[in-house]
Amino acid sequence: MTTTLKPRVRFAPSPTGPLHIGGVRTALYNYLFAKQHGGTFILRIEDTDQTRFVPGAEEYIIESFEWLGITFDEGVRVGGDFGPYKQSERKPLYQQFAQQLIDSDWAYYAFDTPEQLDEKRKDYEAEKKNFQYDNSTRLSMTNSLSLPKEETERRLASGQPFVIRFKFPADKEILVNDLIRGEVRINSNLLDDKVLFKSDGMPTYHLANIVDDHLMEITHVIRGEEWLPSAPLHVMLYQAFGWDAPSFAHLPLLLKPDGNGKLSKRDGDRLGFPVFPLQWINPETQEISSGYREMGYLPDAVINILSLLGWNPGTEQEILSIDELVKLFSLDKISKSGAKFDPEKAKWFNHQYIQKQPIANLAKSFDHQLKAKGIHASIEQVERAVAMIRERVHFLTEFWDQGYFLFEAPKEYDQQVVKKRWKENTPDQLRQVLAIISSVQPFNKETAHDEVVAAIQRNEWNMGQVMNCLRLSIVGAAKGPDLFDIIDFIGVEEVNARVEQAIDRLCPEN
């Protein structure tokens, strides 16, 4: 079996835009598979379509994997013995292999223009039929099979544009052995003579992919299900070249959270969750698509979330580190049907990861947010703040929302709370409470708490009212960690100032 061999797998995106999470998951599965077996993980850029090239897309892809901590052993940027790893730089290679197919009668030149083909398709459609360029129609088209040999040569010599098409053998049962789906069979009569080499001198995906996978000694092709229909063509291509085909594994699709369609670029911002690892700004339209990183997700959480969309370890464990994933991953536990992305569960995962993240890492992120707001605190202070509020944050971006009051006085007060709790005697109560807190020297949060509670009881005040008003003064809302922890953090003097500010603002008659 091939399991004794070190596998070589690749992730092969085309730089036509930002990489979406379906692609990230495909890459992740390839990565896990390679790492588990001590194999090689390769990044190959498939940029054979010059018309769809988007500047910055390649950099985006690389930066995404850097952020996620997924590393490549070979490929674009990292190099290796099988380069170049960008298909546009391998152009002459494909020409030569296309020629080989022509010479062995597995392919032929075709001179039909796109316009002619369009027309043909329209004619067929008018009769409710489907035009297919295949063994039943190719002799009625303009190609080296239908034209006299001299005519073909004349056209070639005169520089007339041509494509090279695969000559599918008639009535042949083609078997694709898929690691996830089992045996998939299809009759060759149903397949069309796919273009392998375009008139612009570039190969199509099909040719380039097979040639590169072979030359790069890829052992396992792990890719999205959308490729399953063209897998028969690919196995035929391997046969035509006389090469051994790699093993195939077609992954189920990632579906949009609502409806059943394939997850697409638009869905994310429509439904309020990122579809991309990193934020992407369309260079042409300046349209912004949000990214996991900018939304405050932790890379390990994103990996965990993606790993479980279409795969599971077979146990009830759901929180899985990348090392655990490498250990546990297996292709035969991949499910066959598409998985919908669930933003709520993603949020839960990220919360879990924030809880187990080292304080120092979170503090670094929070410190950035603080600095952006012009607040400069010592790293010790920031770490203390993080420890206090982390259990209520789901996203890195929430640290400010959950802890601004540790660094500045509230700018406004939650009117609902004001309405419910703030009474006429509140200022008086708060000043008395403050006096008690100030009298605890040196400050001790337990003692302060106990004495305040005792005073409230002694005066027969309403505990909820007093406490909530104190909180309202300090935080501006009915939220946040233990009140005396906050007081301990910001200091009695600051509390004093905030209470006076609250009284000033909430009691206009004073």
Add this chain to the structure above:
RNA sequence: GCCGCAUUCGUCUAGUCGGCCUAGGACGCCAGGUUUUCAUCCUGGAAAUCAGGGGUUCGAAUCCCCUAUGCGGUACCA
């Protein structure tokens, strides 16, 4: 249209060779508790007649067939 793939709680899924499934877990939801706040956390609950219909079998979510539905593909895009 044609070809292919799929189909277990709302969602992600467990269910490997049919019996231990009166279908398990997680997210979400609901209820209670903790927190005199919010979030967290804890406990409990509702939630899938296993797409539908036929077989095979003593016995099927698990095997076979049919139907339906969904998705994917059907480009000189990947």
